[in-house]
Amino acid sequence: MVQGAKSVQELLDSDFQVTLLVATRAFLNSATLSGNAEIITVTNNVLADLSEYQSNDAALAVARTKPNDAFAVEPDEFALVLDEIRDPGNLGTIIRTADWYGIRKIIASPETADLYNPKVISATMGSFIRTRLYYTELEGYLAGVQSPVLGAYLDGSNVHQHNFGKGGLLLIGNESRGISAALEKYVTQKITIPRYGEAESLNAAIATGIICDNIRRNG
């Protein structure tokens, strides 16, 4: 389920199959419709009552989820690998941040939050439409890849100086325990975000944003 004029229009323009569209007359007059969704016209007030997590006075759409299909990551592109990101807000924010930095492919462990959780969809602010997420066991996945695997540790190469190259997999660890011990052997480049104060760690989504900014800056 997607809410808000901008995200609903992006969904209608995407290859997601929209099955239900609940919208105001104003939205329907200006929107580009396609496919054969059931359409229900409602007032602003009804929409506001239906909406969770965010204010919405234009439209709400329900679409079919996509199958969990694998994809290839090319040698000259960056992708994210999420090792048990459990918080829906963190997952959605990571997807939105990846989309800002032009990263369209995300591989996630089965314990990672569900992409179709409404809190995840809401936090992506529509970016889930432009990114692909594939859930799989990470040990088997990482054992089979040729790309460099970047992981944030306390004793790695300073991200301000690190040469990230043209592509690779950025492995993001769980909110509490970081990167699983079992996955450390697949990390080919340990990197570190320099600390200037006293917090023990950064939130997983914040660390993702800072590393992506440094990847693009140095690239």
Place this chain on the structure above:
Amino acid sequence: MVQGAKSVQELLDSDFQVTLLVATRAFLNSATLSGNAEIITVTNNVLADLSEYQSNDAALAVARTKPNDAFAVEPDEFALVLDEIRDPGNLGTIIRTADWYGIRKIIASPETADLYNPKVISATMGSFIRTRLYYTELEGYLAGVQSPVLGAYLDGSNVHQHNFGKGGLLLIGNESRGISAALEKYVTQKITIPRYGEAESLNAAIATGIICDNIRRNG
């Protein structure tokens, strides 16, 4: 209310006045106690039942809130100014991130989430102990400061090249509408985080982290 061994010990070591400490015998044996808090010894299971938002098997403490006191920002230091950060998770994450980057002073509009909201405290991961937060009307506050005021806009100076100087106030806008129109005239340096993909914007806490990383990197 603070939960978890590390944060509770940091609270006990701080100038916060702890009034109640609920802890396991193991925690009490290893902790450094001071002041005259009421102490209740409990089992792990009782603590787990008491705890919200995070797992906790060591301790929980209740402390008095601090008065909303103003402070000076020196010319050679950076501080954050929060223009209506409403989401408690965002506020807590911003405080944690500021602490990572050695930023100890935060000024917030009255509409910003309450520092003592349990979700805020939890998301700071203890960093609220090391930072000072002062709630005040931002128009009056910014009208009276001499420091540079940095604000993120779409048409500002690229943060990858911007010379941030030795100090200033980083103004962070509301999650939905960005920086208030009424505050724009106080912004002396408009800055921009370069975009490489298609997301329309970044989450407010993510943007804060990326700008702080660039401030420290260029400083």
